[in-house]
Amino acid sequence: MFPERFSNLPAYAFPRLRSLLDHHEPGGDVVHMTIGEPKHTFPDWVSGIIAENAAGFNKYPPNDGTPELQGAIADWLKRRFGADVDASSQVMALNGTREGLYNAAMALCPETKNGAQPIVLTPNPFYQVYMIAAISVGAEPVFVNATSASDHLPDFTALPEDVLKRTSIAYMCSPANPQGTVASEQFWRELIALAEQYDFQIFADECYSEIYRDTPPVSALKVAQDMGTDSERVVVFHSLSKRSNLPGLRSGFVTGGAESIKRIKQLRAYSGAPLPLPLQKVAEKAWADDTHVDENRALYQEKYRIADEIFANVQGYQGPDAGFFLWLPVENGEEAALKLWKETGVRVLPGEYLSKDTDQGNPGREYIRVAMVAPKDEMQRGLIQIRDCLFA
CATH class of the missing domain: 3.40.640.10 (Type I PLP-dependent aspartate aminotransferase-like (Major domain))
Known part of the structure; x- marks a missing residue:
């Protein structure tokens, strides 16, 4: 009755994340850093x-x-x-x-x-x-x-x-x-x-x-x-x-x-x-x-600077050249995301939810993805909590 070609699909990343985190209480005020949904103000016109x-x-x-x-x-x-x-x-x-x-x-x-x-x-x-x-x-x-x-x-x-x-x-x-x-x-x-x-x-x-x-x-x-x-x-x-x-x-x-x-x-x-x-x-x-685009880019460039300062002493940290995600190396992405949620309330995405197992391994398993889309002060607070919880 139903096609087989979609029968082996894994759960999509965000339902999978909810299954991992949502039956645990957050360890603090929730900071959402999972979805790449821009939060900067759109043009007033x-x-x-x-x-x-x-x-x-x-x-x-x-x-x-x-x-x-x-x-x-x-x-x-x-x-x-x-x-x-x-x-x-x-x-x-x-x-x-x-x-x-x-x-x-x-x-x-x-x-x-x-x-x-x-x-x-x-x-x-x-x-x-x-x-x-x-x-x-x-x-x-x-x-x-x-x-x-x-x-x-x-x-x-x-x-x-x-x-x-x-x-x-x-x-x-x-x-x-x-x-x-x-x-x-x-x-x-x-x-x-x-x-x-x-x-x-x-x-x-x-x-x-x-x-x-x-x-x-x-x-x-x-x-x-x-x-x-x-x-x-x-x-x-x-x-x-x-x-x-x-x-x-x-x-x-x-x-x-x-x-x-x-x-x-x-x-x-x-x-x-x-x-x-x-x-x-x-x-x-x-x-x-192009004016609103230049203004938007300047906001993200300031966020790059903040992230670089916060993670300056974290081994393996590499700030992005572009985009608004951090790809942070950890021992295990799922374990890191769960620990972070339970201890701080910061919500990030395990890297393996964005990648597939291959003969050469899963390139996302030892990473978490962090979206820098929240207002600057909230983002900064979340990044500090990530650093102190996972990299101290």
Whole structure:
């Protein structure tokens, strides 16, 4: 009666965390540092734009995004990365990038690759939708460990040839969730060359690209264009959730080659849920405005400084290059999260809830992920409690 392909899925990370913690009393005032849900103030013009365009709730929104929104996105890609795309044929607005990361695989992954079951590569640790997308299209998910030995980036080039010959899609997140590592231009060049050699697509999840410490992350899109690569080779995803503190807007976009976007749009026409018109107007303004993004980034840069000071004497601590997570080394992530909850009330996520066991081990088992999204004073208090409880 029910499909077998989803029968062996582990519990999702947050229900799993509730099962671990919730039958124990917290050891103090609760500090939530688990979910990457931005808490900084979103731009003050958001509500006004929704009110001004409220009549748009009385209309079905355009499936692909309004021309004005597509144009604002294309303009931002040019302004931010120096990348050139055609707004009408190479951009589609998304109802949150998770939708796009999933449906792009549905639209673009072939049924077979070189006569065999296709493979979808994913970093390990990973955003869970990568794995579910692979399973949904009948592909084999292959988890490529990203550890301290590889600077917390997956080494796709080290995979055996039989795996690469079956690979149809490689998901890559940069800046990385959870480690905060940024893929260099050289990393992207090597991955793109590998994709050209073995004829697979790269799905570049760049949702954290606007939160960084010093140097703006490069985009796989621009690197591919500089290399003269086939435009269909790289499909790139961005979001307003982190960039603009608008997780509830559920707004992002996908860009890539015209044929890839055409196929994603066609699937969306049948099965997707386009963003309501008033929210598309907010997104249009958000992509056109950089001031609020600069202000938001400055707040996170101050949080980096605070974290670096608090954990300065903790062995193995490595502050993130980008994003808003700390990836802290511990002996056992589950034990550390439980101890922290019972003794302090600080709530963090065991790293193994974001990763899979492989022949090389589970790269998340000896880590906890800490989200630095709370107001600065609350975050600072939580980080001090983590240090004193786990690293004293």
